[in-house]
Amino acid sequence: MRSEVVLRVVGKLLIPFMLLFALYVQFHGDFGPGGGFQAGVITAAAVIFYGLIFGLPAARHLVPDWVVETMVALGVAIYLGVGFAGLALGGNFLDYFVLDPNPVEGQHRGIFWVEIGVLVTVTGVMLKIFYMFAGRGRSGGSDQ
Amino acid sequence: MMAALTIAIVVQRNLFSVVVLSGVYSFLMATVLVALDAVDVAMTEASVGAGISTVLLLGALYLCGGEEAKPLRRPFLPLAVAIVIVAALVYGTFGLPAFSDAAAPFHTHVVPRYLIDGPKETGVPNVVTAVLASYRGFDTLGEVVVVFTAGIGVIALLRTPRRKGGKEKRK
Numbered sequence: 001m002r003s004e005v006v007l008r009v010v011g012k013l014l015i016p017f018m019l020l021f022a023l024y025v026q027f028h029g030d031f032g033p034g035g036g037f038q039a040g041v042i043t044a045a046a047v048i049f050y051g052l053i054f055g056l057p058a059a060r061h062l063v064p065d066w067v068v069e070t071m072v073a074l075g076v077a078i079y080l081g082v083g084f085a086g087l088a089l090g091g092n093f094l095d096y097f098v099l100d101p102n103p104v105e106g107q108h109r110g111i112f113w114v115e116i117g118v119l120v121t122v123t124g125v126m127l128k129i130f131y132m133f134a135g136r137g138r139s140g141g142s143d144q
Numbered sequence: 145m146m147a148a149l150t151i152a153i154v155v156q157r158n159l160f161s162v163v164v165l166s167g168v169y170s171f172l173m174a175t176v177l178v179a180l181d182a183v184d185v186a187m188t189e190a191s192v193g194a195g196i197s198t199v200l201l202l203g204a205l206y207l208c209g210g211e212e213a214k215p216l217r218r219p220f221l222p223l224a225v226a227i228v229i230v231a232a233l234v235y236g237t238f239g240l241p242a243f244s245d246a247a248a249p250f251h252t253h254v255v256p257r258y259l260i261d262g263p264k265e266t267g268v269p270n271v272v273t274a275v276l277a278s279y280r281g282f283d284t285l286g287e288v289v290v291v292f293t294a295g296i297g298v299i300a301l302l303r304t305p306r307r308k309g310g311k312e313k314r315k
Binding site: 025031035038048052069072073075076079083096107110114115118125126130132 | 184188196200203272274277282289292296298302
């Protein structure tokens with residue numbers, strides 16, 4: 001598919017907006033629909049789109065495997081970190097009220113970081129699954 | 145329309161069209177969810193159901209070919225089981241409160257607390273986000289761990305040994 005001029009040009013135009021939309025969904029999740037899961041999937045979809053148009057090696061070059069694998073674990077770590085931060089500041093596990101002197105601000109902060117954790121893990125897992133499936137096709141199924 | 149689509153998916157033997165039709169089905173489902181005012185769920189359905197799963201299923205098709213195998217036997221027993229279960233489920237729905245009944249138990253129990261106190265306590269206008277990330281933080285943590293487990297499961301199953309050289313694949 002690398003030779004399709006239309007796809008390449010449209011893809012190059014669209015991908016920045018997809019990533020921007022993912023960020024919008026992520027950070028506007030407090031006020032409108034959206035949140036970490038959706039934003040993570042959209043981010044992963046942008047990279048998968050890139051991989052479909054320019055080939056898997058290009059996507060792997062853009063977002064290497066070790067980054068993806070780190071993201072898978074890092075998101076859970078961020079989420080747990082928020083939980084333990086609440087514990088360390090004298091509250092319960094995942095208690096956001098103690099994260100800031102103003103309880104409402106603390107809630108905002110807690111939800112923000114938790115959503116970041118969700119985003120990172122979901123993006124990582126989606127990309128990893130895509131890489132795994134597509135990579136299997138490339139190396140193992142090309143002789144069929 | 146969704147029923148027609150489902151029948152088309154069942155009847156269709158070409159798996160490529162089945163994958164595309166299930167993508168269409170997901171989008172229709174998303175519009176239904178929008179009509180039910182569940183915009184967050186609709187967004188997830190559209191992006192995961194129609195986007196990512198379609199890509200992954202197409203990747204699977206690339207690996208295993210695009211034609212469905214003929215069934216060995218006539219599927220009468222599974223059909224009977226399915227019909228019985230559908231009948232039981234439909235019978236169960238008669239016990240549910242009517243659609244948009246404000247006096248239904250799930251509207252009087254915990255929902256008012258979220259709707260009235262939620263914005264005050266969390267300062268987040270979107271109640272779905274408030275419930276998901278704050279009141280039900282443990283559940284969401286569980287979901288993230290589930291996604292994480294799925295990811296490392298796929299890695300454990302499909303990762304090819306790196307430095308084996310030559311024939312690293314056994315299929």
